[in-house]
Amino acid sequence: MKPNKLIITGWLLIMVIVISNCKKEDRSPYGTDGTAPDAISNPKVTNLAGAALISYTLPDNENLLYVKAVYDLKGVKKEVKASMFQKKLLVEGFGDTEERTVTLYAVSRSEVVSQPVEVKVKPLAPPILNVYRSLKTDSTFGGINVKYVNNDSANIVFEVLVIDSVGDWAHVDFNYTSMKQGSFNIRGFPPVERTWGIYVRDRWDNHSDTLKVKITPIYEEALDKTKFNDVRTTFASYIPQHQPLPNSGIPMANAVDYSSSYPMKNLYDGNITSMFHTKEKYDLPLWIPIDLDKSGASKFVLSRFEIWQRTGTFIFNHGNPHHWQIWGTNNPKIINSNPDNTDPNNGWVKLGEWTMTKPSGWDVGQNSNEDIQVATDGQEFEFPNGMPPVRYIGWKNIDSWGSIDGYTGFFHLFELSLWGQKK
Template sequence: MKLSKHIITGCLLVVITMCACKKDERSPLSKDKTAPDPIRNPQVTNLAGAALITYTLPGNENLLYVKALYTLNGQQKEVKVSMFQNKLLVEGFGNTDERVIDLYAVSRSEIMSEPVSVTIKPLTPPIVNVFKSLKTDSTFGGINVKYVNADSANIVFEVLVVDSAGDWQHVDFNYTSMKQGAFNIRGFPPVERTWGIYARDRWDNHSDTLKVKITPVYEEALDKTRFNDVRNSFAGFIPQFDPLPNSGLNMVNAVDYSGSYPMRNLYDGNHTSMFHTKEKYDLPVWIPIDLDKSGASKFVLSRFKIWQRTGAYIFNHGNPHHWEIWGTNKPNVVSTDPNNTDPNTGWVKLGEYVMTKPSGWEVGQNSNEDVQAAAGGQEFELPNGIPAVRYIGWKNIDSWGSIDGFTGFFHLFELSIWGQKK
């Protein structure tokens, strides 16, 4: 009995060894070498930078898929669709030139049919339409670029400037799939220079280059070491006007959540430290800041940038959703006029903002573009013509975790502000 067991075990080992030694060779699904019949009745619908081709499938039982072969930017491309579909999309064309697409029915043995050729003529590609829509203007510290991207195509804008030697130099990239939008390139002195902007898609098609001469508007980053927390000093003087937003309760003193999240973290230059108010406070929450504790300067504000609390909290929790920026030079005076425009007679509303997600998705669901937008900081401009102020008040109307809510809280990693000193 023991001998039989040893013999059986030995045989099994030999079989296993032989199986292990065999090459793992992939072979066609079928040994039928018959070529399938070609597809029939191809119909072309030309699209923006693309074409949709429909057809009638052959009746061969050994059909596996349909393949399109064509040349794109000097390289051969192929598109495959299964035997359960009767259409395929060819895309990535950077102009409206006519092109020939060869279509093949392919068997389970990877045998191709005779080709059926169709001619396509793509409509104007997205990068061309986007390029035609570009509008530029000077802005604080740089250039503002507006665009329309009706096809929601994945577009990359590259911005260039001409240097002192007359050569083009890369400045920045801007990625988008939004139907329309704008972006700013900052950090330049108020000197006229030549700018270039062009659009590029994921197939490396390039639009023409828009060339413009623009002089950036002067601005400087405010020195955050001169900022000061004045919540307790002027809490009772921050205005509330009927009808009050949300709860309507006069919560003016946003208290730190704990000693770990003090208000100085809001402007300490560290994008990982956090200011966090106590939770379940009545909204709106007011956060007043002295922009120059020495009292020497006032500022015409041009823009500000905020960095959300990141991780699982982006576009959620206590990150701001809807807020206003107010300003004054007399923080202990309250005007009875909600439309007051003189910062020397009370608080003046400087701007109102609602944060939007690039993806437009629901709270709790974030795209890669959402994550990148939050991590890189989000910039907001103040309107032209606002007065110079020494004090600002951030009026947090609601946060992402309590949109249109009556209670909530507020947190941010960092706030930076730019403007002109007066």
């Protein structure tokens, strides 16, 4: 064998031996001292919502590695560990306020445990019960509206049921949240009274009671987007100039397509991956007018709309809308100087104003998993009750996430859908 090959072979053997020894060491305890550490002392309990915080004094043992708490959770033994640098630990997941026992152990580097120390904990009402008590329901277009308060910002799930045709409970939807308060809607039901059930559960599968209510959904239908039409050119000279207006002093103008690859028709083509994108660095607000029925046969009392943001790194950022208004009219050529006009046959009527918020509340450019999920699923907004029937709408984009309170910017969305009552 050549010398070079002998050297290489020798080094390989050394490496194998070293790796083998490392693996053996990884399987062994952190230490070889078989002495049990002293027990923790002075335990103090602070009862919390569905949990308890236990503080204590650590033993003065050099071989101490961590403290563990052992407790029963719905018949399953749970362990929580806290390092030797901490003097407290949290036990959680309790679905009621019953008193229970938690056993604490000090553990050495050799995984030898101390004598047990038992403490009693009596958790406060868990978040699911507090949320359950806050539930308020009402009828809404196509379904039921549920409002809630979640003061603990707990990660919870709302499960929604209905009584089916044979009298059994049937699951229809669920809603995840960690927001302190909010509401959600379950849609897609005809205007027929039915019995609904709503309960709350958490990540430990604790359940609240089921709230049972009788609700009759309000009639609505999805607008046929194949009948929508871009009327920017047709009514370019008829844009209502109500505040807010461009800081530059020039009149608010129609949005301009960024390129032929991102035309306005993409906004309502039924595809939540194609995009309408306007030119950048244009004066804000921008105006985007749409004819809801190019045949001229129908007007609509609008109930709600849903938008799908441009996703990826653009979620709650870039040109996705942040603050906007929607106006409506039946005669775009009539410009009424009164911003509070309520007659769509005599000018534009302000149908509503919205500011998009992030579930996490984090800064632009930082998104939680819930932020990403909400944007991907589509975001729903309701029109105020009592709005008149209109044929045309104008989306007035006041600012976008990449230009909050800015004077110039742009707009993009994957898709816009609307619902209402045809008149």
